[in-house]
Amino acid sequence: MTKKNVLLINPWIYDFAAYDLWMKPWGLLKISSILKNDGHKVFLLDAMDRHHPLLDMPASDHEDGTGKFISVEVEKPIQLSRIPRKYKRYGLPVGIFIKALPDADIDIVLVSSVMTYWYPGVAEAIKIAREKYKNAMIVLGGVYATLCEKHAIEHSGADLVIGNSSLDRLSSLLGQRGAFGYGSILAEKIDYGLYEGTAYGVLRLSLGCPYDCGYCAQRSLGPGFMVKDMDKALIEIKYLYASGKKIFAFYDDALLFDTVYFKEYFRRIADEGIIARFYTPNGLHARYIAPDVADDLKRAGFADPIISLETIKDNALWHEKVTRSEFIKAVENLRKAGYAQGEYSAYLLLGVPGGSLSDVREAVEFVHSLGARISLSEYSPLPGTALGKAVDPKIISEPLLHNNSVFPTFDMSDWDKVNELKSLARSLNSSLKK
Numbered sequence: 001m002t003k004k005n006v007l008l009i010n011p012w013i014y015d016f017a018a019y020d021l022w023m024k025p026w027g028l029l030k031i032s033s034i035l036k037n038d039g040h041k042v043f044l045l046d047a048m049d050r051h052h053p054l055l056d057m058p059a060s061d062h063e064d065g066t067g068k069f070i071s072v073e074v075e076k077p078i079q080l081s082r083i084p085r086k087y088k089r090y091g092l093p094v095g096i097f098i099k100a101l102p103d104a105d106i107d108i109v110l111v112s113s114v115m116t117y118w119y120p121g122v123a124e125a126i127k128i129a130r131e132k133y134k135n136a137m138i139v140l141g142g143v144y145a146t147l148c149e150k151h152a153i154e155h156s157g158a159d160l161v162i163g164n165s166s167l168d169r170l171s172s173l174l175g176q177r178g179a180f181g182y183g184s185i186l187a188e189k190i191d192y193g194l195y196e197g198t199a200y201g202v203l204r205l206s207l208g209c210p211y212d213c214g215y216c217a218q219r220s221l222g223p224g225f226m227v228k229d230m231d232k233a234l235i236e237i238k239y240l241y242a243s244g245k246k247i248f249a250f251y252d253d254a255l256l257f258d259t260v261y262f263k264e265y266f267r268r269i270a271d272e273g274i275i276a277r278f279y280t281p282n283g284l285h286a287r288y289i290a291p292d293v294a295d296d297l298k299r300a301g302f303a304d305p306i307i308s309l310e311t312i313k314d315n316a317l318w319h320e321k322v323t324r325s326e327f328i329k330a331v332e333n334l335r336k337a338g339y340a341q342g343e344y345s346a347y348l349l350l351g352v353p354g355g356s357l358s359d360v361r362e363a364v365e366f367v368h369s370l371g372a373r374i375s376l377s378e379y380s381p382l383p384g385t386a387l388g389k390a391v392d393p394k395i396i397s398e399p400l401l402h403n404n405s406v407f408p409t410f411d412m413s414d415w416d417k418v419n420e421l422k423s424l425a426r427s428l429n430s431s432l433k434k
Contacts, residue, residue, distance in 0.1 A: 002175075003038075003039050003041065004035075004041070004107040004108055004173075004174060005043070005106050005107050005108075006040050006041065006043070006106070006107065006108045006109075006110060006174075007042075007043045007045065007101075007106045007108070007109045007110070007129070007133070008025075008031065008042065008043065008044045008045070008110050009044075009045050009046075009109060009111045009112070009125050009129065010025040010045070010046040010048055011047050011091075011111060011112070011113070011121040011122045011124065011125035011126075012048070012089050012090060012091040012092075012097075012120075012121030012124065012125065013048065013069070013090040013091060013114075013115075013118050013121055014074070014087070014088070014089055014120040014121050015088065015090065015117070015403065015405065016085045016086065016087055016088070016403070016405040017405060018088075018090040019066065019067075019068060020050055020067050020068070020069055021249075021281055022065065022200050022202060022249030022279060024046075024198075024202045025046065025048075025112045026190070027112060027142065027185065028110070028112045029044075029190045029191045030185045030188045030190055030191070031170075031180070031185070032044060032191035033188045033189055034179050034184065034185070034188050035174070037188075038174070038179070041104070042191075043102040044191075044194055045100050045101060045102075047091040047092045047121070047125065048069065048091045049092070049194070049195070049198075050068075050069060050070070051195070051196075051198055052092055052100070053197075054096045054099060055070075055092070055096065058197070061199050064200075064247060064303065065198070065199035065200035065247040066200075069090040069091060070091065071088040071089065071090045071091075072088060072089055072093070073086050073087065073088050074087055074089050075087070077120070077400055079398055079400045079401060080400060080406065083405070091121070094124075097125075097128065098128060098132075101128075105135075106133040107136060107137065108136060108137045108138075108139060108174070109126075109129045109133060109136050109138045109139065110139050110141065110170075111125055111138065111139065111140045111141070111142075111158065112141060112142040113140060113142035113143055113144035113145050113152075114142060114144070115143065115144070115403075116143065116144045116147055116382065116383075116399035117380075117399050117400050119144050119148075119151070119152070119155065119400075120400075122140065122144060122156055123155060123156055123157055126138055126140070126156055126157040126158055127157055130157060137159050137160065137173065138157070138158045138159045138160070139159065139162060139173070140156050140158035140160070140161045140162070141162045141163070142164075143164075143217075143221060144399065145162060146163040146164045146220060146221055147217055147220060147221070147383050147384060148383060148399050149161055149163055151399055164182075164220075164221050164222060167180035167185070168180050168181060182207055182208075182226065183226060185207075186204065186206075186207045186226065187228060187232050189235060189236045189239060190202070190203075192239075192243065196243070199245070199246075199247055200245060200247040200248060201237075201240035201241075201243075201245035201247070201248050202249050202250075202251055203233075203236065203240075203249070203250050204228065204250065204251045204252055205227060205233055205250065205252055205255065205262070205265060206225060206226060206252050206254060206255070206258065206261075207223055207225070208222040208224050208225040208226060208253065209225060209253040209254045209257075210224065210225045210257055211254070211320070213310075213318060213321065214318050214385060214386035214387040215310070215318060215349065215382075215385060215386075215387045216382075216385065217382040217383075217384055217388075218253055220384045222253075227261050230261070230265065230268070233265060234265070234268055234269065234272070237269060237274065238272060238274070245276075246275075246276045246277065247276065247279070248278050248279070249278075249279045249281055250278065250280050250281075250282070251281070251282060252280075253282055255280060255282075256285055256289065257285065257288060259288055259290070259293060262293070262296070263292070263293070263296055266296055266299075266300045269300075270299075270300070276301055277302075277303050278300060278301055278302045278303065279302070279303060279304065280302065280306050281306070283308030283347050284306060284307050284308065285307075285308060285321055285322065286307050286308070286322045286326045286330035287321070287322060287326045287330070289307070289329075289330035289333050289334065291333045291337070293333075294333035294336065294337035295337045297334070297337065298334075298337040298338045298339060303343075304343060304344060304373070305339070306344070306345045306346065306347060306375060307322075307327060307330055307344065307372070308321070308322065308346075308347045309322060309327050309346045309348060309363070309367065310322075310348060310349040310352075311348070311349060311352070311355065311359065312327075312366050313359055313363075318349075318352065318387070324366075328370065331370045331371070331372060335371070340371075341371025341372075342371065342373055342429075342432030344371075344372055344373070345373040345375050346372045346373070346374060346375065347375050348360060348363050348364065348367065348374060348375065348376055348377065349377055349378075349379050350377065350378050350379060350418070350421065351378050351404070351418075352379045352387060353379075353381075353387055354387075354390065357414065357417050357418070357421060360421055364376075364425055365428075368429075371432065373429045374425040374428060374429055376421070376422060376425050377404070378404035378405060379404060380402050380403070380404040381395055381396060381401075381402055382396075382402060383396050
């Protein structure tokens with residue numbers, strides 16, 4: 001088998017707002033390890049690396065490792081021209097990106113994609129790669145490629161577009177049959193070699209989610225649910241910890257679902273002497289935060305555990321993963337475990353079809369009454385989801401309109417009320433000690 005020179009690219013974000021909340025191209029970094037293990041020469045260019053060595057000024061981090069991306073204002077696409085906000089490219093300056101491209105005969109370029117509405121960055125990265133590596137095969141994968149395959153084929157410029165469930169198509173290009181299935185990618189140790197300047201590491205103990213919420217596309221993006229081999233999970237965190245990482249963010253969609261696994265994992269890393277801070281940007285399921293689990297979260301060093309609540313209305317179309325009473329019980333257990341008010345948060349959804357601003361206000365006040373910080377997450381309509389079917393097909397067909405900053409389910413006349421709700425949430429959060 002002929003070994004290949006493979007370039008992995010994590011492209012820019014084009015959006016109205018972006019912030020580094022422990023953002024790393026997890027799937028791309030797993031593929032990097034698989035390729036290196038098989039003897040391929042791998043290059044990685046992450047346009048979102050705030051600590052890239054070619055940057056003149058090192059990025060400043062908050063104590064949790066997060067921070068601001070470099071950004072520059074760019075012209076808004078015509079589809080977003082009515083939005084009264086500045087549109088920006090976040091990430092490395094284009095000149096530095098071009099300078100960072102390896103001077104090698106690249107055989108294959110693998111480009112990742114995350115939010116569907118970030119595709120302008122995908123297209124730009126592919127265009128630049130095409131100009132430099134004229135004979136290379138350019139392959140696009142990731143969320144945008146999976147959820148908007150037809151659009152990606154027509155607009156990305158890639159030679160091949162591969163959805164998450166079809167990653168084994170890479171095998172015919174690289175000669176590694178079966179190496180790119182969900183199980184193989186989860187089991188592989190993450191390649192974090194180029195992120196020495198990054199304060200945090202990213203982890204997954206599992207892939208997929210047992211639930212099928214109406215607003216979430218997880219069922220289209222991953223398996224039903226699987227956990228990582230325990231020994232391999234321990235090897236991975238020990239590798240990152242030995243490299244100096246003391247802050248970790250779990251990318252799991254259902255971190256607490258397998259409670260037995262979760263408890264054993266944290267018992268064993270404690271036995272290894274690992275002392276760190278842990279974050280859960282994707283949120284935790286309230287019904288699994290039993291008293292002993294809450295104690296484990298506190299003992300392990302989970303900072304600001306976030307509970308996924310979304311709505312306090314009885315709405316099975318949204319989800320069946322949490323009820324108001326389960327949320328109250330989860331908060332009680334966190335408080336008993338030693339978390340004070342303001343030291344835990346709740347995700348709420350804003351702008352869901354069928355939901356009202358008065359419903360969101362009621363949820364905001366409910367969450368605050370229990371001492372939780374409020375994290376308002378704007379709804380993003382996605383193809384293939386139950387709630388996505390309730391959105392105008394013209395919005396679904398144009399990924400730029402999936403942008404959760406656009407509020408496509410609200411009229412422009414509602415913007416003042418939306419901003420009032422955001423201000424209320426900020427005010428209530430500031431009143432809580434943290």
